[in-house]
Amino acid sequence: MSASRTSKSDNSKPSTTSPIFDGRLNLEQQRKRAKELLRALRSGNSDAQTRFANTGHGISTAEAGNIQLADAQLVIARENGFASWPKLKNHIDRITEQNRQIATGTPPALDTPNTLHLRCGSDIRNGLGIAGFAGDFLEFADPFCQGPVPDLPLDQFVAIRADFIASSYHITPKDALARSQREYSALTTLDNYDHVVLWFEHDCYDQLILAFLMDFIAVTKPATRIELISVGEVPGVARFIGLGQLSPELLIWCWENHRVSVSDAMLEAGRTAWKAIRSTTPDALKAFVQSNTNALLHLIPALKRHIAELPDQKSGLGLTQKLALQIAADHGPLPVGKIFGHLMRSYDPLPYLGDLMFWSEIQTMMECQSPLFILSGDQEQDWPTRLFTLTETGLETLAGNRNFLDNFTGNRWVGGIEVSPRTSRHSR
Numbered sequence: 360m361s362a363s364r365t366s367k368s369d370n371s372k373p374s375t376t377s378p379i380f381d382g383r384l385n386l387e388q389q390r391k392r393a394k395e396l397l398r399a400l401r402s403g404n405s406d407a408q409t410r411f412a413n414t415g416h417g418i419s420t421a422e423a424g425n426i427q428l429a430d431a432q433l434v435i436a437r438e439n440g441f442a443s444w445p446k447l448k449n450h451i452d453r454i455t456e457q458n459r460q461i462a463t464g465t466p467p468a469l470d471t472p473n474t475l476h477l478r479c480g481s482d483i484r485n486g487l488g489i490a491g492f493a494g495d496f497l498e499f500a501d502p503f504c505q506g507p508v509p510d511l512p513l514d515q516f517v518a519i520r521a522d523f524i525a526s527s528y529h530i531t532p533k534d535a536l537a538r539s540q541r542e543y544s545a546l547t548t549l550d551n552y553d554h555v556v557l558w559f560e561h562d563c564y565d566q567l568i569l570a571f572l573m574d575f576i577a578v579t580k581p582a583t584r585i586e587l588i589s590v591g592e593v594p595g596v597a598r599f600i601g602l603g604q605l606s607p608e609l610l611i612w613c614w615e616n617h618r619v620s621v622s623d624a625m626l627e628a629g630r631t632a633w634k635a636i637r638s639t640t641p642d643a644l645k646a647f648v649q650s651n652t653n654a655l656l657h658l659i660p661a662l663k664r665h666i667a668e669l670p671d672q673k674s675g676l677g678l679t680q681k682l683a684l685q686i687a688a689d690h691g692p693l694p695v696g697k698i699f700g701h702l703m704r705s706y707d708p709l710p711y712l713g714d715l716m717f718w719s720e721i722q723t724m725m726e727c728q729s730p731l732f733i734l735s736g737d738q739e740q741d742w743p744t745r746l747f748t749l750t751e752t753g754l755e756t757l758a759g760n761r762n763f764l765d766n767f768t769g770n771r772w773v774g775g776i777e778v779s780p781r782t783s784r785h786s787r
Contacts, residue, residue, distance in 0.1 A: 411426075501539065
């Protein structure tokens with residue numbers, strides 16, 4: 360039912376065209392970087408001076424000769440997200456030791472067989488096993504960041520979601536409904552376990568599902584201990600996209616550093632957010648974002664990104680649509696897969712789409728009277744290889760000189776909000 364991204368599940372978030380760093384820092388490499396930085400600074404390199412300044416070391420050319428290796432090591436540590444070089448070294452030493460334990464078949468005891476690890480995809484299932492986690496694994500991966508999310512009774516809600524998943528991700532309706540029913544039904548078994556751990560990251564895909572789960576847990580009140588791991592950044596990982604990119608040792612790091620008990624405040628924040636997500640207007644969403652609640656650390660930034668999918672007032676484009684056109688404007692004609700790679704690696708401020716989810720967005724953008732772009736080949740050709748070329752209409756729409764909703768012939772959804780030329784326009 361899902362869409363792949365390193366891969367959360369069949370439908371989760373994406374592998375891009377270049378490797379994504381798994382978080383394993385190498386101490387010798389970091390020492391070498393510090394020595395190279397020191398040499399560059401002493402030679403008057405302006406980039407090295409900027410790096411020192413960006414980490415709190417404004418240095419004049421005259422002072423550069425007095426800078427020591429320890430100063431350069433501090434810059435390297437701070438660039439990696441650590442307050443000091445010793446903290447970076449301690450982190451690497453611990454990760455190295457955990458790697459040794461895993462390699463020798465003696466990983467640390469972390470949970471018990473009566474623990475359930477719940478994740479919105481399957482991307483960390485294997486890594487948890489390698490790291491030594493002994494509990495069961497449950498995937499719940501309904502991608503609420505796409506398609507209709509109506510405020511309806513659960514059985515009707517599941518049916519509508521399954522219909523969307525089948526039509527958008529090219530799954531048979533029977534299979535989509537069966538998987539949806541299986542995943543939703545599995546949530547009723549949480550109190551079969553002594554301990555439930557929710558594994559999430561900071562983007563729309565994860566955080567909208569987390570809001571649903573907070574609402575579900577608040578209503579059903581399973582008799583078990585529930586904890587949350589919600590991760591927005593990882594030391595040494597400049598572009599953290601998701602838990603699925605991390606090595607088993609870094610999953611242990613998440614367990615040790617980001618695991619907290621689910622509180623009543625978290626449940627209430629999730630319930631309020633989930634109601635706002637299903638609203639037919641953006642008012643409740645905007646009010647929630649402005650409330651600045653920090654009960655769920657990454658929820659508000661994710662909802663801001665979610666709101667950005669509403670049509671822009673001038674162009675009528677959601678942010679993903681706009682960024683796809685912008686990439687083509689910046690780089691010229693590209694295969695759709697490379698458009699997706701650029702989106703994930705650098706353009707999207709908070710990437711969340713899976714590859715099939717992105718292709719669904721592209722297909723939706725093609726539902727218009729005057730095309731925004733031309734795709735080479737035909738439906739028999741693998742979509743990532745089809746060349747994406749902007750048209751004059753696409754350029755004018757990107758510039759805000761034309762409004763896509765005057766051209767659009769289909770419909771799309773941002774949570775409970777329908778975006779189509781036939782309904783009142785909700786815009787950012």
